[in-house]
Amino acid sequence: MQTHRLFSTAATILGLTCTAARADVYMELGINKRYTQSSGLAVKFDSGELNLYLRDGNIILAPCTSDPQLYFYPPHLFCPLGITGFVAWGDFNRDGVTDANQYWSIDAVVGAQIIAPSFPQECALVSGPPSKLPRPLRVFRDGAVTVFHDLRSPQVIQYNIAVYEMIRRYGSVRQVETIVTTGAVTVAGNLSVTVSGVDFPVPVVVQVPVEVEVDEETGLPIPVYAETWAESMRVAMQANAQISSVYTVGGTENAIVLTELIPNGNDLSLNMQINLGTPPAGGTVAAVVPINSLNTTAGVLISSPAGALKQMNEELVTGRYIFQFPSKQSPTTIPVNLAVTIVPNLDAFNSNPRQKGTGFRFTSGVFSEGYYEMDPRVLNNITWTGNDATNIIPGDQIYFSILNQSESRIEFPPTVPQTPVLLANPAVQNYTLPPGFFDVGDQNILDLRYQRSLGFTRSSFDRSKREFRMNVKFVDSYLG
Template sequence: MKTRRTLLTLAALMTVQAAKADLVMALGANKTHYQISGQTLRFEGGELNLFLRDGLVILDGACVIDPQLFFFPPSNIPPCPLGATGFIATGDVDRDGVRDDNQYWSVASVIPAFVIEPSRPEIPQLYSGPPSKLPRPLQNFRDDAVVTFYDISTAVVRQYDQSRYELIRPYGSVRQVETAQALGNVLADGNIEVIVTGADIAGSPLSVPVAVTGPFINEDDELVPGMTGPQWAAAIREALNDVDAITDFYSVGGQGNLVTLSEIVPNGNDPTLNINLQPGTAVVVGLPSTVSLNTTVGAFNAPVAALKQMNEEIVPGQYIFTFPRLGSPDLNPVAIPVTIVPNLEAVNPASRTRAGFRFTSGTWNGDIYQMDPRLISRITWTGNDRSVIRPGDQFYFSILNDAEDFLQFPPTIPQNPVLLPIPTVQQYNLPPFFFDVGQTGVMDLRYQRNLLTNGVSGDFSERNFRAKVAFVDSFNGFVQTTFPLGTMKRDLTPKGDIDRDGMTNVEEFAYQFPTNEDISARAREQFVPGPPSLFNGIPVTERFSRVITKVPTPIIDSADQPTGPAAPFLDEEDKVTLEVPVRPRTGNTLRYSFVERIEGKKKGKKIRIPQDYTVSSRFVESSMQVILEVELVAAGGQTVGFRTRAGETTVNLTQEFLVLKANNPLVGEEATVPDIQVILDAVTVK
């Protein structure tokens, strides 16, 4: 007890001293769950994460060209008002997972370490904690100290050391992440050669050429600099995304000057995975860069066992960590206590109560939460009531891309999720028209605890509750944007007939092909950016915006009807067959069933599947020419304009037909082909 009181006294003294410094310690017991049905959540992974920082390097947020391998002066285009004011000798100054050794940055100010000695990772440890199965002593801290030379553009240059220690204890499967960094400007046009190696990649090593642009004189006789690191990194990401052998196993992502490969399905760690950047025919500062970084080591563990282990090791209570004291690291350690309190957890179907988090809304298609982007989507959940919420807790809503490394919603720069008004709120209304039919993503509701234990440390645990999302073409969403204002209520229904042509609304909706929604989605999927160019003197790259070409919509045209299913026929085996055209990208919001009409009876005989009939699919390929509009994006990710592409672009389309086929052949000379009717049911997306 005497030792424990001494340690707590030291922590109290340290808190007083820290008022003159910038000392922060955050402890988090973090978990991520995926909802895979209306009632079930799967534990995806978690970690015990401790991060301690003593000192701070404040970067100039107005500079868009950080970092560089060489000194750079202040500039207006691209904007960097201070220029290079700091040189990072060692460390990851911006906490993006990639070390920034020997790089120049635009630094606004620096606060040195005041309490904790840097670069002694063998000393920090968990000194005490509540009774649990967590190993003691818990060490294996990672040193992430940052050494900065500041005011390098002046005659007085000082060295500042910032202490950083991090402990990460993972639970569950971990997706491997490999990261390459694009540094320096392009000095001459040509192709960069990106060589990707990996055990799962067919044809490894694969060489992917990427066209880049060097400096040139524009029409106003102004010198336009070559592509910056963030610009040619974006070009690399676009090129790798077009290689199926890579995207079959890895999601290509990254922001700024980073290019990442993130494992789609956790499958352990591949030590051969590498992104090798070669200058090829181009001249690029900082290349070649032959070795990428394994920024996240992959691991595979059974989710149920991993969750059980985490719950047994990380329990509520007070944890005390000790760190080396500045100036006397081997004597008189600095102790910092922090308390973990009970937190929000996912609902457990095996328990006797229904307490816990889960999404309570949604029309699910397997493990996919479906939404129509033309409708307001009311997303609801439960579990975050006042029994678990603490003062300062926060909830954030966002929709990530499939790789989970970029925010698709909200579309802000810099990227930030939507902060919900209060932590006990249990719904969010996603506005319409932020997405298009065919897009996918991952809905993320992040719960952040912000509970300070004392002046410098606190419980900053996170819970991420996620669900895969698909934006589908539902009947109600189609009606919302297609039918004229003032349409009578009876004409809005699936069984209505707005154009009075004898075919119901749902039939015209279901059998139409091609659809504008599918054309747009196909064009987005098949989009290939053009070469980098200038827009108002600013170097830009292309991003898909929309398809300008539109096809007629027969549902509101009395002179036009889509081609519905032909009459049943006998195939070469004398089996009764019916083929039904399918509207693409409806998910399971459009359901098909079949009945056999019997003469003299009002109700038909329901077709039994698979007892009497089976259902399969047949696909027909086609193409059409369309006009595209592209979004013009600057190096910092900002949209600076739009442009219509000259000429037409070919879009490849695929039409699906449901094939209903009898299990047995039709026999007997008097046997007749039955009259089979298709019953269509439009499901409302909830």
């Protein structure tokens, strides 16, 4: 058992508090768990994590339908401000894709006020409630963002935003490989993507045709930018049976992301490479190929999920956690201490050995060979138990959705953009799935997610979440 206490003078605490009140500092800590139910009483732990995210500074986007772009443009009907900012580095919108070298319509920017960017070695979890969690814990990632604003004025200012993230994982982890595309195509032809690795003894080559239109007024080709041809590449890769049998293909904008379907360790040889196809596409893309991918999340295979859950429960407990970050005043000598409190939360049926027979589980329907069966032609009332006054609080939210088997898309509700159903309140214990959205024979994943957003100060939040899932098979029943 390890504990660590911090001692600060009253003047230091007061000074940091006053400064933080003026700054745009946001910090969230989440203890996140995912479970899968395979029968009436069998709920298995899949994976979990301790996730800390801190940001000092902010970018406020203006209404604009054409963000982001690779070039500057003036105001127009659907983008009243036009381009006002240039992101030189970082992923400011937390979508997992770098926003570097992109132009955006930005209303305002607030730079870091008290936390110094790009000093991950000075960040640490220094104190927490008594548990087996090692501390100090220094496994932080630097996600600093650099943006220039306002491009409409003669004085363009560089803003630096501090972003730090720490993730400690438990259980098996699916490997994630990401390639960030770049370049414009101005001559029609093919691009190709080659996927290689342990799962592909013979590398898989996918050809992607790129059509280029000509501007009727100027007679010049209209460039096809990476955001467009990357989407064509994602679609082509999804349609390839060899790739889709092992990985989901996802990503947004100019990023292509492979995510392992079933955790199977980490394949260091996994790679995506973009090249010119046959016949080759032409244009500025020719100057930037080949483009290779990066291993963005290392895969981990854990043989004992129960052991991983035991470790997680022993390390991550409710209580107050204190983190240390580098100050702008003196990054290496004067730390800024920020705290957040984790409170009791919902957990799965039989996941706590001290409270056998309690916890969340789905209570309706019939399971067969690990699948929850529903007839897609009738109303299906899905019920559950375990969310009650002992583990939910006002402000918690509960979301219902049904995913495709690869978990890359929400099949229900069929909204654009993809958004799960937000239920009325966190105490709700049922949802009725209407008929007509699926076919007999479909297999999907039902996902019920509890999301907490509990603020303890103006800048620190408990953002823990729980996901409860079932593999679903739609069948032809007597009722249908």
